[in-house]
Amino acid sequence: MTTLIKERAKSLNTFSKTNLAEEILRLKKEKNAIILAHYYQEPAIQEIADFVGDSLGLSQQAASTDADIIVFAGVHFMAETAKIINPKKRVLLPDLNASCSLAESCPPDLFREFIDKHPGHTVITYVNCSAEIKAMSDIVCTSSNAEKVVASVPLGTPIIFAPDKNLGAYIMHKTGREMLLWDGVCIVHEAFAIDKILKLHQKYPQAQFIAHPESNPEILKIASYIGSTTGMINHVKTDSGKEFIVATEAGILYKMQQEVPEKVLIPAPAKEDNTCACSECAFMKMNTMEKLYLCLKNETPEIHVSDEIREKAIIPIERMLNLS
Amino acid sequence: MQNFDYLVIGSGIAGLTFALKVAQHKPHSKVCIVTKANENESNTKYAQGGIAVVLDTILDSYQKHIDDTLKAGDGLCDRNVVEIVVTEGSARLRELIDWGVRFDKNGKGDFHLGLEGGHSQNRILHHNDITGFEIEKNLLIQIHRQSNIQLFSSHLAIDLLLEKDSQTVESKCSGALILNTETGTAEVFRSSVSMLATGGVGQVYGTTTNSVIATGDGIAMANRVGAKIQGMEFIQFHPTALKHGSSSPSFLISEAVRGSGAYLVNANGERFMVNYDSRLELASRDIVSRAIYTEIKNTGSDCVYLDCRHLDKVEFENHFPNIAARLKSEGIDVSRDLIPVAPAAHYLCGGIDVDVHGQTSISGLMACGECAHTGLHGGNRLASNSLLEAVVFAHRSYLKAIEIALKPSYIHESLEWFKYASANVESEKRIAHWRKQVQNIMDENAGINRMDKTLQAAKVKIKSLEIKVEKAIETVGFSLPLIELRNLIVIATMIVDASLERNTNKGTFFKIEFDKVKILA
Numbered sequence: 001m002t003t004l005i006k007e008r009a010k011s012l013n014t015f016s017k018t019n020l021a022e023e024i025l026r027l028k029k030e031k032n033a034i035i036l037a038h039y040y041q042e043p044a045i046q047e048i049a050d051f052v053g054d055s056l057g058l059s060q061q062a063a064s065t066d067a068d069i070i071v072f073a074g075v076h077f078m079a080e081t082a083k084i085i086n087p088k089k090r091v092l093l094p095d096l097n098a099s100c101s102l103a104e105s106c107p108p109d110l111f112r113e114f115i116d117k118h119p120g121h122t123v124i125t126y127v128n129c130s131a132e133i134k135a136m137s138d139i140v141c142t143s144s145n146a147e148k149v150v151a152s153v154p155l156g157t158p159i160i161f162a163p164d165k166n167l168g169a170y171i172m173h174k175t176g177r178e179m180l181l182w183d184g185v186c187i188v189h190e191a192f193a194i195d196k197i198l199k200l201h202q203k204y205p206q207a208q209f210i211a212h213p214e215s216n217p218e219i220l221k222i223a224s225y226i227g228s229t230t231g232m233i234n235h236v237k238t239d240s241g242k243e244f245i246v247a248t249e250a251g252i253l254y255k256m257q258q259e260v261p262e263k264v265l266i267p268a269p270a271k272e273d274n275t276c277a278c279s280e281c282a283f284m285k286m287n288t289m290e291k292l293y294l295c296l297k298n299e300t301p302e303i304h305v306s307d308e309i310r311e312k313a314i315i316p317i318e319r320m321l322n323l324s
Numbered sequence: 325m326q327n328f329d330y331l332v333i334g335s336g337i338a339g340l341t342f343a344l345k346v347a348q349h350k351p352h353s354k355v356c357i358v359t360k361a362n363e364n365e366s367n368t369k370y371a372q373g374g375i376a377v378v379l380d381t382i383l384d385s386y387q388k389h390i391d392d393t394l395k396a397g398d399g400l401c402d403r404n405v406v407e408i409v410v411t412e413g414s415a416r417l418r419e420l421i422d423w424g425v426r427f428d429k430n431g432k433g434d435f436h437l438g439l440e441g442g443h444s445q446n447r448i449l450h451h452n453d454i455t456g457f458e459i460e461k462n463l464l465i466q467i468h469r470q471s472n473i474q475l476f477s478s479h480l481a482i483d484l485l486l487e488k489d490s491q492t493v494e495s496k497c498s499g500a501l502i503l504n505t506e507t508g509t510a511e512v513f514r515s516s517v518s519m520l521a522t523g524g525v526g527q528v529y530g531t532t533t534n535s536v537i538a539t540g541d542g543i544a545m546a547n548r549v550g551a552k553i554q555g556m557e558f559i560q561f562h563p564t565a566l567k568h569g570s571s572s573p574s575f576l577i578s579e580a581v582r583g584s585g586a587y588l589v590n591a592n593g594e595r596f597m598v599n600y601d602s603r604l605e606l607a608s609r610d611i612v613s614r615a616i617y618t619e620i621k622n623t624g625s626d627c628v629y630l631d632c633r634h635l636d637k638v639e640f641e642n643h644f645p646n647i648a649a650r651l652k653s654e655g656i657d658v659s660r661d662l663i664p665v666a667p668a669a670h671y672l673c674g675g676i677d678v679d680v681h682g683q684t685s686i687s688g689l690m691a692c693g694e695c696a697h698t699g700l701h702g703g704n705r706l707a708s709n710s711l712l713e714a715v716v717f718a719h720r721s722y723l724k725a726i727e728i729a730l731k732p733s734y735i736h737e738s739l740e741w742f743k744y745a746s747a748n749v750e751s752e753k754r755i756a757h758w759r760k761q762v763q764n765i766m767d768e769n770a771g772i773n774r775m776d777k778t779l780q781a782a783k784v785k786i787k788s789l790e791i792k793v794e795k796a797i798e799t800v801g802f803s804l805p806l807i808e809l810r811n812l813i814v815i816a817t818m819i820v821d822a823s824l825e826r827n828t829n830k831g832t833f834f835k836i837e838f839d840k841v842k843i844l845a
Contacts, residue, residue: 004483004548104784110777183777187785276757282791 020289021048027296033069035292036061038078039229040251040284045073045292052255054229055081055127056142056324062086063321071296072303073287075100080131083303084313091303094291098283102128102214105184106163111136114160118180121160122153125316128186129163131305135312140320143213143228146171148323150179166190170213170220189214191278192247194222196269200245207243207266210235215247223247236260250279328356328474329730331499331515333481333542335359336366337456337711338693339521340463341718342725344423347470349726355473356513358502360480360804361537364460367523367694368711370535371456372578372646373440374427374448375420375715376708377413380437384445386410393709396442396608397702398831400555405699408680409709409716416715417449424462427451439583440707442608448708453578453644456711478505480804481541484518484549484689487735497549497689498733505804508744514733517725520546520676520684520691521718525559525815526573527808529669529771530763533565533576542695544811546676547818552685554697555674556815557822558832560705561772563612564588565668567627568654574668575650577630579707582606584643586632588616589662591625610704610832613667617772620666629662667772671710673701673832674822682721690725692717703831743801751796755805758789762812766819774823775836783820789813 025048028035036058037049046052051061055078062070062082069090072079077100079093106129115123115136125137126146134140141149150171153159161168162182166189172179192215201209210232211223220226225235229248233256236244246253247268257265270278295301305313329350332343335357347355359365378389389410394401421427427449428436438448451458467473481500489496499514522542526534547553564582565574582588582605590596600615601607607615616628632640637659641648648658656663675697682690693714700713745751769775769782790813797806829838 099784099787101781101784101788105781107780187788276754276761277792280792282788282795285795286791 020293024048024289024293024296027293028071031069031296031299032067033071033296034065034067035071035073036082038074038284039255040249040281041073041287042251042285042289043254044289045287046255048289048292049073054142054144056144056228057230058082059085059127059142059317060321060324069299071292073292074098075103075283076303077103077128077130079303080305081127081134081317083305084131084134084310084317087305087310090299092295092299093301093303094288094295095286096301098286100128100283101187102126102163102184103130103133106130106133106182108132108136111162111182114182118158118160121158121180123160123162124149124153124179125162126164126167131309131313133162134316135309137316138319140316142320143167144230145320145324146213147174149320150175150177152323153177164214166216166220167213169217170226186214188249188279188281189247190216191270192216192219192268193271194218196271197222197245197247200266200269204243204245204266206241207245207264208239208241209245209247209268211247211268219247232256233259236263236265249281249284250277251281251284326356326511326513327354327732328499328513328515329353330355330517330519330725331513332357332519332521333500334366334521334523334693334695335363335475336368336521336523336693336714337459337463338714338718339519340460340467341715342519342521342692342722343473344463344466344470345719345722346725347473349722351472353472353730355470356515357467357473357475358479358481358513359475359477360505360541361477363464363475363477365535365537366460367526367534367538368456368460368714370533370573370576371711372453372576373580373708374438374450374455375413375417375711376440376443376447376706377417377449377712378410378447379414379417379435379449380445380447384447388444389447392442392444393700393706394702396704396706396831398704400702400830402699402702405680408720409698409700409713412716412719413712416712416719420459420462420715423466425451425459427455438580439606440579441582441603441606441612442706448580450580453580453646459711476502479503480505480807481522481545482510482802482807484545485512485735485737486549486686487733489687494687496687498735500545501737503744503802503804503807508746510739510742510744510802512735512737512739514735516688516730516733517728518689519721519725520689520695521693522695524694525672526669528762528766528812528815528819530572530760530767531565531574531666532669533562533573534669535573539808539812540672540695540815541808541811542691543676543818544814546684546686546689546691547814549686549689551689552677553675553818554677555822556672556818557826558673558701558703559669559770559819560609560671560673560832561613561667562670563609563616563667564630564665566650566654567664567666568656576668576670577647577663577665578644579609581630581632581644581647584640585635586630587634588612588628589631590619590628591623595631596628608704609707610834613772614834616665616667627664627666630665631662632658633660633662669771671705673697673703673705678717680720681724682717683724688728690721692721703833745801745803745806747803748800751800752805754796755809758793759805759809759812761789762786762809762816766816770816770819770823773834773836776824779820779824783817783824786813786816786820790817
């Protein structure tokens with residue numbers, strides 16, 4: 001149920017931004033908490049975070065921290081992963097409704113049916129899925145290590161790959177391995193428009209086109225570099241190119257531009273019209289400084305994962321971390 | 325702050341009839357009607373068919389109309405409500421006639437009774453093919469004569485206001501927050517009784533016969549105050565909207581055209597309804613819509629055709645002057661050309677749950693017309709039963725409303741937080757774009773044929789848009805298009821959720837996976 005407009009409006013502007021940042025830092029110290037923020041978070045959150053990274057980097061940080069509380073400025077599955085790795089620590093997520101279209105595209109009951117229909121397969125799941133899905137998996141991967149993870153499965157063993165069919169198809173192409181793909185997509189990455197990218201490229205003929213592997217196959221076909229968020233940032237830093245058209249969530253451009261202030265970064269256009277903010281992940285943007293502050297102060301909302309799910313889900317995650 | 329006894333939101337047949345009756349019966353009460361558009365803009369205006377009433381008691385009977393309604397509703401109608409509406413129809417019809425509404429007569433001076441899909445007898449009273457327009461026009465004349473009714477155009481209800489009743493401690497509706505869209509100011513309209521008569525939700529789909537203002541505002545507002553809502557998965561698609569160009573709303577080719585003998589043929593020129601139902605072109609709307617949808621898919625075309633070439637051209641133009649004129653303006657000559665048609669979202673069978681007196685689950689809040697769920701339509705509405713339902717329930721609601729003690733409300737709302745987003749090209753473009761996205765998502769995933777998997781994907785996409793819209797409200801403030809969009813998103817979410825929940829195919833509701841189960845079984 002949406003809230004009444006007056007309630008919505010009244011909750012705004014309760015805090016001033018500067019006080020918030022100070023308060024968050026104070027509480028963080030007091031409670032021995034660590035703030036892990038995803039690259040897609042709003043700039044103010046990225047600035048205040050102890051660590052900013054992509055899914056893989058953040059799970060590695062989560063595994064190595066000695067803080068008592070992990071505040072995850074990201075989406076639900078990421079915080080869940082942190083909790084699975086750190087069952088003794090409290091893991092907080094500023095907004096429990098911050099979900100992920102990929103994770104949502106793979107409901108546990110349907111995935112169970114799918115696995116049962118295809119026995120004998122090694123089940124590889126992309127980290128963008130719920131704890132329940134991870135508990136049904138043999139090994140987890142991120143876009144940084146997916147190739148390596150797939151290569152670790154002995155030749156001749158059939159593979160199920162879920163939930164992102166675009167990443168799956170890309171890895172199939174890269175490794176030459178046949179895989180059975182779950183039909184899920186990221187609604188941000190599927191929105192890029194090839195015709196508009198080509199047009200934009202005519203305007204910037206010197207620009208390199210780089211893309212995240214969650215993008216549609218036709219987009220990946222014309223990309224000169226394909227990689228995870230961290231991979232793309234490193235590429236832009238180390239490559240001699242001066243101009244880049246970037247097809248991924250718009251929020252990453254903030255971090256990227258900070259790393260390469262002298263280079264020109266152009267966001268890739270979405271299918272209909274860029275006014276729609278189609279290439280912004282709305283779920284990631286649900287976290288705000290206000291919510292971050294309240295969550296740290298009240299130590300809620302907290303992520304819980306049942307022991308039964310956790311004990312099963314930790315195995316494929318550890319397999320991945322050991323490979324990385 | 326303004327104080328009224330009765331606040332009516334919406335100015336279609338339901339809202340106007342209710343307001344008029346209450347105001348006439350209680351000449352000292354203050355009645356207020358708000359509408360976000362012009363006073364005469366509503367789905368009522370576009371109702372071409374007519375109003376189904378049993379007048380001929382030799383060939384027809386209440387029982388036959390009841391049976392036809394129950395059959396269309398596919399086991400989901402409330403029988404008691406069906407009986408009420410059918411038997412009370414003729415009295416309400418007489419009132420419409422007294423108010424000046426003219427219905428067509430035959431050569432003998434009797435009312436001309438039309439036939440429409442799903443009806444076993446001729447019983448549709450109509451005014452040419454613009455019945456709704458004729459009713460709306462005459463009701464407005466009556467409304468303007470009534471000095472205790474104030475009608476506010478360009479006034480949009482944003483949210484309902486609840487307050488705790490001092491005696492019962494129960495939450496009660498005490499009016500609404502109203503935005504004057506011309507000045508950009510918000511104001512509290514207090515009332516003892518509030519009536520939601522905000523009509524349909526067709527604009528949640530890209531192809532719809534509904535007016536651009538049919539954004540489900542009343543249902544979304546009722547949802548936000550926790551009123552019970554039912555049957556949102558039952559969207560009736562009108563089988564034959566004109567498929568020529570891409571204007572919204574789509575122009576409707578009334579069922580009565582098929583009633584007068586037009587055939588449906590597919591892109592290959594084959595008369596296909598023989599393969600679907602023994603009633604052929606006059607099968608109920610869900611069956612005809614799904615048949616057309618299937619033919620469109622199978623032939624790879626984007627429409628099927630109405631064939632009127634065998635009909636008498638003069639008679640056609642006399643009976644359907646409005647449709648004939650529109651077709652002519654599109655360059656279609658019915659005596660020579662086929663009329664391209666496709667299904668379009670047309671009517672919401674569900675809505676805000678009301679009892680037989682029009683009362684919602686919230687005290688002081690009533691609902692009537694398309695936005696209400698009375699139990700009459702069940703899984704599918706019988707043609708020309710909606711204007712009938714609106715007048716019968718407007719009357720019943722009025723009888724209840726005048727019984728409710730008029731206790732002044734003392735609700736007070738500081739509106740300091742209210743920020744109006746004045747027009748800005750950039751943000752309007754963005755809002756229009758998001759609205760189109762909602763419509764695309766619903767057309768693709770929550771239309772005539774649905775599937776759990778795609779409904780689930782639609783849910784995530786709608787949620788994502790909802791977050792963006794909430795953020796936009798935070799940053800730019802409130803405006804008519806943004807509030808409509810916010811309401812459309814609530815409606816879309818309710819339709820998708822209700823569709824995910826329902827696991828039997830009934831009436832207008834059709835999920836592909838359940839059809840397969842049936843075939844295998």
